[in-house]
Amino acid sequence: ACGAGATNDSSEGSVANIEDKTTVDTIKENDVIRIGVFGDKPPFSYVDANGDNQGFDVEISKKIAEDLLGDSSKIEWVITEAANRVEYLETGKVDLMMANFTVTPERAEVVDFANPYMKVSIGIVSPEGDVITDVSQLEGKQLIVNKGTTAEAYFRENYPDIELLVYEQNTETFQALLDGRGAALAHDNTLIFGWIKDNPGFVAGVEAIGNEDTIAPAVAKGDTALSEWVNAEIDTLNESGFIAEAYEKTLAPAFSSDIDPASVLINQ
């Protein structure tokens, strides 16, 4: 984009021309940015045993804070749930939503997405003896998904007739497949690849379906100052290779080694 070369300083300059204070100003004034993340979705965003926020989303968030406020620790973490991410943005209780937010048209109506920093595809995993290799095989069977994920949204939208078993927690979602609660499990394919590595007897019968979706930071509707700043920042991070580094640090260990980073990262 044209703003690719813009530095932090220039974006600051452009904001200064506007009379009303923008979110970016306020954040700088407060010297802290409030970022919404998940607390229980490793490897994207979670809280580790020491109570620190970790994960891919978190790495990027920290870099954003560092570039915006000069210090990666100037973040107020807000732990969100899938169901309340938009509320947090709309009511201004967070400045930036980094909780693994998949871009969908419905969501784009109520929040502003910045440029994406990650791609997801949905994969389907099923037990070896009874492999699901095509979505059509799921008719009349139960499909396990995790609440609030792209997979849930995708199947609700495109295959309303497939009966979904929806679990609140990732662990429970995969446990349900182990317990044989459903015929198959649909999730981000990256997670699935990682999981089958540790669970022999299951195969990813469908490796990727539907459109490739993207994950992007989101800001409150109409908050152009911040979304423009984030857009520029994401582009910079993509180009500088920071995102690839973050991938290596957080996602790669959780995924199986045969995954091509290009299937996950933007601009690779």
Next chain:
Amino acid sequence: MDLDFIRKAIPMYQEAAFLVLRLGWIGIIFAFIIGLIVSIVRYYKLPVLSQFFEGYIEMSRNTPLMIQLFFLYFGLPQVGIHLSAEVCGILGLTFLGGSYFAEAIRGGLESVPNIQMESASSLGLSNTQTFLYVIFPQAIANSFPSIGANIIFLLKETSVFSAIALADLVFVAKDIMGLYYKTNEALFLMVTTYLVFLLPISLLIHFIERRLRFAGFGN
């Protein structure tokens, strides 16, 4: 509010309401039976069983249904018992509700004056007859207000069923909020649905309660 959206979402709520009512009533009936047995055992202070049930009551009342369900649903398969989510939901309600009903009914049993039992036996009624014809009807009438409150409470407790992937009302609402971000519509429909099925039940309970007031001796 988005009326079109509401129209589209109503069937989901309807389905959730039916699920809650279906599982709720079965669970409540089982819970009532458990409560009845437990309260009778505790009322007559049957040895061993009475202590055992007291342990059950404490366990059931002092822990959240959500965790109880979790153990039923994810724990039992570890020991080879596979129960469907619906069965777990019913069992969970039964486990939780059993103790609440037990305490409610025991309160009713204990409020029946001793003289009632004595005058029944002095008429020659057997212990079972005394219980069936004299003690129990009065006990139920006396404890009906708390039984009624517990029925409503248990129906609302079904909102944690989503922990085991059952599509209860809260589940549907959260789903709509999480997927489409129609928070207002989702919550509005949820309250309305609760109202639509809880209000008649609540009114029915009030009505029965009034009809049962005969148990209040004297005035």
Next chain:
Amino acid sequence: MQDSGINILFEGQNLQRILEGLGQTVFVAIISVVLSFILGLLVGMLMTSRNIVVRFVTRLYLEVVRIVPVLVMLYILYFGLTRWTGIHIDNRVIAIFVFTFWGTAEMADIVRASVTSIPKIQWESGQALGLTAGQLYVYVIIPQTVRRIVPPAINLATRMVKTTALLPLIGIIEVIKVGQQVIEVSVKDYPSASFWIYGLIFFLYFIVCYPLSKLSKKLELKWQE
């Protein structure tokens, strides 16, 4: 279980974090319970009022609280209030407010039931001695209602403690949520993580609630004469 899953508890700050989560639970619950008991006493007395309007309004309040789920109240207050007024209020304040709003109604109904069960003659003999309405309540009625209130009130308190599981929706990370966070990061190394963690939480709830119900039994016995 082959992996000694109990070790999760001692990994990092896990145990401490779970206890902190319990702290959030207990913090919100205790303050709400105390406030509910105090306000419930006042509203409960209003419910016994002879004024039909007061009775109707308080009754309506109770019915509304009974039908509207706590979850909805939390949402409306935490997000709705900000949306309409722009005011931000700390989520724990909101939680305490909603729990108190709910608890007060339930408590008031308990108080109403026990106040109306006090024999009329008690009111009259107080009046006949020249006590004012306030003195009647403070010295005669309330002390007598306490024994009838305690068992259902403690029941209510344990229900309030258990309902704190809804708090993560408005960003309060209470004990169950912390537990889930721990499970999600530990499950790779300890497949039995959820049983240890949920088992611990089960136990913690029991530890918090059981003394309450024990106390209620004790008081009940003591006051039985």
Next chain:
Amino acid sequence: MARVRRGEETLESPILKLKHVNKYYGETQALADIQLDVAKGEVVTIIGQSGCGKSTALRCINGLEQIQSGSILLDGKEIAAAGTNWKEVRQKIGMVFQKYDLFPHMTVLDNVLLAPLKVQKRKKEEAAEEAIALLKRVGLEDKAHSFPRQLSGGQQQRVAIVRALMTHPEIMLFDEVTAALDPEMIREVLNVILDLAKDGMTMLIVTHEMAFAEAVSDKIVFMEKGNIVEISEDPKAFFTQPQSQRANEFINTFRFQ
């Protein structure tokens, strides 16, 4: 109003006989070596201070309490021993208590029909006919379908008497049945009992209504601290000049001049 006893009755063995009955509640002795005969058609009244053991005596007779030693014979058969068929015995003994006696969730008719139908398995029509007749006799035929709470205390006690009569008992026990009532109600209940006495019903009565006791009784039993202190076969004489010092003091409680 003491009835004239026919000579042959006194010769018969008594309907009810208490021999050396002892009853303890823990340490306290509620009945001490009680000896008492009640003949067929006889009206015996027990009087005495509160706590002297009057109720306990009645409750032991119909098995609500167990005695520790002694024997209680009904129609010559021991009923205080283990293995007594209480269901049978209790049909022969009617008992009316002080209060809260009727079953509040049943109509008057259901109350009085419970034992005939469930215990004696009698036919509903026949039992109901008798019930209505008895209710009529106590002036309550129009209350058959009322609930106890809709009746005055006196009416309730009259129903309780009917209920006890429905099993055709050989002896009736009355335990202070008027203690919780107002004077006119007391009167209407006592009138029913006086009426039964005229009909020759055998009765053992505990009461604090001295004028009534004097009028109805063939025999007055004065108890103190679990003991029978005095038995008088002449009620009039007993109330003017009791033999024992204690009975005299007791009777004085009711006098103000």
Next chain:
Amino acid sequence: MARVRRGEETLESPILKLKHVNKYYGETQALADIQLDVAKGEVVTIIGQSGCGKSTALRCINGLEQIQSGSILLDGKEIAAAGTNWKEVRQKIGMVFQKYDLFPHMTVLDNVLLAPLKVQKRKKEEAAEEAIALLKRVGLEDKAHSFPRQLSGGQQQRVAIVRALMTHPEIMLFDEVTAALDPEMIREVLNVILDLAKDGMTMLIVTHEMAFAEAVSDKIVFMEKGNIVEISEDPKAFFTQPQSQRANEFINTFRFQ
């Protein structure tokens, strides 16, 4: 045992005066044109069937019920009108009820001290001293720290009397204070009232104890259906030969011969 009234007292204006008092509960008239004077030191007893309005009369006097017309004068001052300072009036009127009267959560001493301390704001030591003295007088000084449930019914009623006396009332109202008691307890409570009468306490008593009424009263008021049918200043004569037919019938309720 009726006390000799001193001549000057009758000349004084009465402590309590009811003039044309009417009281309705909805449709039913509970009091019909009641006229009654109670002079200082006088003991007036109201008798009559249940529901005739006895309790209602007492309850109207100390403001537990509102009257519809007429006036009630205490010490010549209207107390049945709006704006009456009930707190003050009720200190001048002591009332004892049938039962459940004591506050069960307070000790005997706390019960009797409540009004002196909280209403009259008296000093604790001084009030307690008087309380102990009064408890001693009714034979209960050793029960000061007991709770009501640890007392017999008769003891409870004696405490209730002490509690009412503690505000130094000018007149005492007793509403069937012995109706729920056993004979000896009745006697012990009535003895306390007889004692108060001897001391010259002005009292208005509702009772069903006819022998007691005859013994204690200066004046007997017989009521029926809300009306005063007969007032007799000679209790002895009233109980042997009441003027009115209805009073005669009523008194017969208590006779069995």
